[in-house]
Amino acid sequence: MEVRNGLVKLMDDLSKLINDYFAENAYENYLKFPASKLANETIFKYYEVINESLDEEKNLVKETDFAKLDNEVLIPFIKTVIDFRKKPEGYDRRLEPLVELISNIRKQISLIKQKSLEFATMVENQYIDLMIDRDEKSYFTVLSEIHSILDEELENITIVEKVD
Secondary structure (H helix, E strand, O other): OHHHHHHHHHHHHHHHHHHHHHHHOOOOOOOOOHHHHHHHHHHHHHHHHHHOOEOOOOOEOOOOOHHHHHHHHHHHHHHHHHHHHHOHHHOOHHHHHHHHHHHHHHHHHHHHHHHHHHHHHHHHHHHHHHHOOOOOOOHHHHHHHHHHHHHHHHHHOOOOOOOO
């Protein structure tokens, strides 16, 4: 939830930056500035990735690919801002809080990846313990043996009907 909230805040903050440029400059010029152009492109890329998770009626059909958002939206934004810093005339300090926000979102995405890998490893280990024989018999093998013993014993049981 933290990632989604961060992404919503990012889109709001990028829109606010564009609106600030619109208020400060003529209508036809506001997207010609590097920062406002970057904000606009970032919003566009964001919704391209988000829309991949929706069907034709805009219903969610799969989870948002946070790794793709990170690679195609967040990282390019940060790299572009770093390039802006190299040319002071194109740098707008209002980008700094956006970079901080993106860095925090990326940390959360990284944490999700890490937790997912830990969970996958745990599931794999549980599967191995349950299904694959190693030093000790697996639970599957033990249950199979018990099943065989029960089948054999059931075959040996003779039911005698009592006739009165």
